[in-house]
Amino acid sequence: MQNSPLMSLRRKRTSEDGEIIFYRKGHSIEKLAVIVSRNLRKRFGRIQALRGVTFSVSKGSATALLGPNGAGKTTTLKILLGLLKPDSGEVEVFGMDPWRKGDKIRGIVGVLHEKPVYPQWASVRQLIRYAARLRGLGEMDEERAIKLSGLERYAGARISSLSRGYLQRLGIALAILGDPELLLLDEPTANLDPAARMEILNLISVLKEELDVTVLISSHIIPELEMVCDSAIFINEGLVLDQGSLDELARKHNSRAVVVIRTRNPRKLASDLIGRDYVKSVEVSSESVKVEVMPGELPTLESEISRLGGKYGIERVESAAGRLQDLYWKVIGVAR
């Protein structure tokens, strides 16, 4: 069991409407936790779905909630939205109890449900307009959601004609209506082919920047999530096994980090990097250099790359061996 995040959190400020904001001692204001959950338990008949779920999500982060089927991801997200009442434990979203302040929370949280059901006969725009009106929003919000989610070409199309990838875009358009402060995305890439998965993850990255929103994404499809997420929570059989920023987790679990750098001068870049003490190995090919760094040293390499970019004509940097994949097996694989 890890330490409870609440142990290091203090109540800092109470705003006029009674909203309580948490912050971590010694951290800057950006590190505010927008979700804090402690010891959540939830039973469905004979199934104990959550057995004491404790975690926090920092403001501005993109956090992956990772675990196998049945781990408790959807149950946790439903509790955060006030759609399910936990049997015991504490949970606060923007300082509010989701069960008691569900309406308020759902007003500032955008959600993509795991298995959304849409009226097949409606057009994309009709459904988005309907959802916008329900939330008291106007045509500008509707157009913005269509544009940001890349649905302009399909705005007039019937929902029944959309591919799975575009159905997910529709779900995302509905989630971002009204500029939410937090996005909860339950398996946004499930059942998509690899190209569509990439497109959706790219879209989420762009939206995160564009809307300046905190994102919590649940998934059991790991490697690609590293494109979007800077933090992770690993959950299995109703318990959080570990959590933290990817850098912290990688350091803690001695995770492998391999990066492929596309460059016009692979040999020169390789001979420069091999001398650094945080570099474990270097492999050169005609147009790239594959670098493995010591555990937890990826940020050092990344800042080095941005300094050396011009000197060696660096064109692109790709993550070769996903740290998340590696971490997933280290944290969850061992526990199974």
Ligand SMILES: Nc1ncnc2c1ncn2[C@@H]1O[C@H](COP(=O)(O)OP(=O)(O)OP(=O)(O)O)[C@@H](O)[C@H]1O
């Ligand atoms: N409404 C319900 N009634 C009975 N059991 C439920 C209900 N909802 C969830 N469960 C059970 O609780 C456990 C956790 O389910 P949950 O849906 O939270 O898992 P998950 O991590 O989202 O899994 P998946 O990756 O398959 O979506 C599972 O054993 C599931 O069968």
Ligand SMILES: [Mg+2]
């Ligand atoms: Mg689920």
